[in-house]
Amino acid sequence: MANKSSAIVPSGAKPKPFVTPQRFLVYTVLTVCAVFFLFPLYIMIITSLKSIQEIQSGNIFIPTMTPTLDAWEKAWNSACTGLYCEGVKVGFWNSIKITVPSTIVSIIVASLTGYSMANWPFKFSEVFFTILLLSSFIPYVVMIYPLVIITRELGIYSTLPAVVLVHTIFGLPLLTLLFRNYFASLPAELFKAARVDGAGYWQIFFQVFAPMSVPIFTVAVILQVTGIWNDFLFGVIYAGPTNYPMTVQLNNIVNSAQGGKAYNVDMAATILTGLVPLAIYFFSGKYFVRGIAAGAVKG
Amino acid sequence: MDRPNPLFRNLSSKLASLPMMLIVLGVFVGGTLWTVLFSFTNIKILPIFTPKQWMDGFVGLANYKRLFNSDRWMSCPAITKIGQESWQFKCTGAMPNMITYAILAIIIMISLGFLLAVMMDQKIRLEGMFRTIYLYPFALSFIVTGHVWAWIMSPEYGLQNAMRQMGWESFSFGWIADRNMVMYAIVIAGIWQGTGFVMALMLAGLRGIDEDIWKAAKVDGIPAWRTYLQIVLPMMKAVMVTTFVLVASGAVRIYDLVVALTDGGPGISSDVPSRYIYQNFSANLGQSLSASTVMLVSMAIVLIPWIRMEFGKKSQG
Numbered sequence: 310m311a312n313k314s315s316a317i318v319p320s321g322a323k324p325k326p327f328v329t330p331q332r333f334l335v336y337t338v339l340t341v342c343a344v345f346f347l348f349p350l351y352i353m354i355i356t357s358l359k360s361i362q363e364i365q366s367g368n369i370f371i372p373t374m375t376p377t378l379d380a381w382e383k384a385w386n387s388a389c390t391g392l393y394c395e396g397v398k399v400g401f402w403n404s405i406k407i408t409v410p411s412t413i414v415s416i417i418v419a420s421l422t423g424y425s426m427a428n429w430p431f432k433f434s435e436v437f438f439t440i441l442l443l444s445s446f447i448p449y450v451v452m453i454y455p456l457v458i459i460t461r462e463l464g465i466y467s468t469l470p471a472v473v474l475v476h477t478i479f480g481l482p483l484l485t486l487l488f489r490n491y492f493a494s495l496p497a498e499l500f501k502a503a504r505v506d507g508a509g510y511w512q513i514f515f516q517v518f519a520p521m522s523v524p525i526f527t528v529a530v531i532l533q534v535t536g537i538w539n540d541f542l543f544g545v546i547y548a549g550p551t552n553y554p555m556t557v558q559l560n561n562i563v564n565s566a567q568g569g570k571a572y573n574v575d576m577a578a579t580i581l582t583g584l585v586p587l588a589i590y591f592f593s594g595k596y597f598v599r600g601i602a603a604g605a606v607k608g
Numbered sequence: 609m610d611r612p613n614p615l616f617r618n619l620s621s622k623l624a625s626l627p628m629m630l631i632v633l634g635v636f637v638g639g640t641l642w643t644v645l646f647s648f649t650n651i652k653i654l655p656i657f658t659p660k661q662w663m664d665g666f667v668g669l670a671n672y673k674r675l676f677n678s679d680r681w682m683s684c685p686a687i688t689k690i691g692q693e694s695w696q697f698k699c700t701g702a703m704p705n706m707i708t709y710a711i712l713a714i715i716i717m718i719s720l721g722f723l724l725a726v727m728m729d730q731k732i733r734l735e736g737m738f739r740t741i742y743l744y745p746f747a748l749s750f751i752v753t754g755h756v757w758a759w760i761m762s763p764e765y766g767l768q769n770a771m772r773q774m775g776w777e778s779f780s781f782g783w784i785a786d787r788n789m790v791m792y793a794i795v796i797a798g799i800w801q802g803t804g805f806v807m808a809l810m811l812a813g814l815r816g817i818d819e820d821i822w823k824a825a826k827v828d829g830i831p832a833w834r835t836y837l838q839i840v841l842p843m844m845k846a847v848m849v850t851t852f853v854l855v856a857s858g859a860v861r862i863y864d865l866v867v868a869l870t871d872g873g874p875g876i877s878s879d880v881p882s883r884y885i886y887q888n889f890s891a892n893l894g895q896s897l898s899a900s901t902v903m904l905v906s907m908a909i910v911l912i913p914w915i916r917m918e919f920g921k922k923s924q925g
Binding site: 332335336338339342343345346347348349350352353356364365368369370418421422424425426429430431432434437440441443444446447448449450451452453454455456459478481485509510511535538539540541542556559560563564572575576579582583586587589590591594597598601 | 614617618620621622624625627628629631632634635636637638639640642643720723724727728730732736738739740741742743744745746747748749750751752753755756757758759760765766767769770773774800804805808857860861863864867868871881882885886889893896897900903904907910911
């Protein structure tokens with residue numbers, strides 16, 4: 310080999326041309342699908358910027374030449390739900406009132422449960438955990454009536470605590486799984502060392518595990534905030550009309566037919582309702598994907 | 609020396625798990641049993657569980673008989689003959705609607721999701737951008753998805769109107785107002801929302817496959833598409849089962865999307881079991897509970913592949 314080294318001979322595989330038919334096909338399929346997925350977002354935005362006359366006379370695909378934020382203003386402040394005309398802003402604040410305590414309570418309960426399951430198993434804890442996992446598949450409507458009875462007996466039906474309780478209950482299976490798997494993946498020596506040093510259940514949780522579990526808590530917060538924000542059924546049933554979350558408010562606005570359909574206002578309200586989960590999604594992409602993947606890979 | 613009471617061993621752990629145990633026993637197990645048991649009674653108002661109420665109200669399978677005789681739940685007219693040669697067999701009602709949705713959603717979402725994942729796996733540029741685009745609908749509420757698609761598919765001002773304005777006079781797309789097509793309109797919206805999620809699961813599965821498999825297939829001269837179909841696909845069984853169970857269980861419990869998109873209309877032609885149950889709580893509780901039980905059974909059927917896989921894993925060691 311050495312005496313042939315002066316000549317520059319091409320080595321390795323033949324370089325591929327920049328565009329092969331195969332790559333062209335791949336990018337075409339990906340782009341066509343991307344257009345399909347982006348299309349509703351585009352329609353939502355351009356519709357919300359039109360005036361109602363333009364919607365009636367114009368074309369759904371074509372953006373307006375004279376965009377206006379009137380529909381947004383109306384959707385936020387004065388759109389009618391059939392009961393009153395205060396826009397989706399009422400629902401926005403209600404959703405915050407529901408989401409914040411529900412997220413906090415459900416994560417506290419689930420992280421402790423997951424920690425117990427992973428590190429302090431007791432008799433029947435595996436049985437409970439298995440039932441809990443299977444329960445995540447129970448259709449929500451099946452549980453509505455029993456939960457109406459339970460919340461009524463607790464005296465909280467149709468109030469904020471009721472909806473927080475229900476979100477905690479239905480968030481528990483997935484979150485417990487998330488935390489259990491995470492704590493089980495931490496090195497066992499860590500737990501043992503803390504035990505040898507005399508730390509107990511709470512000390513290990515707060516001083517050893519919690520500080521090193523920020524990523525999983527982040528994933529849990531993202532999962533819960535988007536899930537609870539997007540909930541409709543529990544909000545309708547347990548929150549009571551004064552606490553209706555944004556999704557319920559949006560649905561009522563779109564369905565109320567007062568003075569003809571205002572599609573531009575409807576679409577502005579729709580975007581506003583989707584804005585919080587979308588913002589979370591765009592700013593936390595990696596964690597969001599991790600959250601849904603963790604939920605999917607069971608066991 | 610007294611032995612410590614075993615009940616108090618790991619006391620903190622038990623205390624911290626107490627809310628979970630109460631929820632499992634009181635809500636999930638208790639609520640399910642309550643629903644199933646009272647589906648055999650003719651109760652009308654909110655009872656608490658008392659054995660006496662149950663005994664007094666016991667009507668056997670009457671609720672189930674009425675349920676399956678109700679056209680709103682399921683109506684399968686005998687095979688009807690239309691014209692000279694063609695036959696039609698079509699079931700209508702909440703249950704067949706849900707099954708239609710489930711079958712289509714499973715087939716389309718899994719095949720499209722797999723296709724997209726394979727494309728994404730070709731070391732493409734802008735992978736992050738494509739993934740963000742495919743997955744963002746999954747972050748949205750079904751209510752949001754439903755209203756957007758209701759607007760796009762609105763026959764009056766939506767796609768149909770736009771196409772006609774642009775000169776395609778005969779273009780017709782009025783699925784959400786058509787009793788026979790409305791479920792397909794819901795499928796479109798469901799696919800839009802969920803395919804990105806399936807793609808993400810499949811992509812994770814593809815990335816988990818050993819590089820050596822690819823090298824071996826290449827050495828053997830097997831074309832890439834055959835490697836995907838005949839080698840990689842069978843290796844992704846676990847991911848496929850998980851995806852199937854997640855998509856199918858989502859389809860069984862479909863509710864919000866239908867409420868926002870069609871609210872069961874036109875008429876009740878896009879009603880689904882969840883909506884049927886919810887609508888009947890006040891008027892027809894017994895029937896609602898028997899429908900709930902049918903839904904639980906449907907969900908159990910959907911879970912069979914997953915349970916078999918988990919069980920199989922354990923028995924293998």
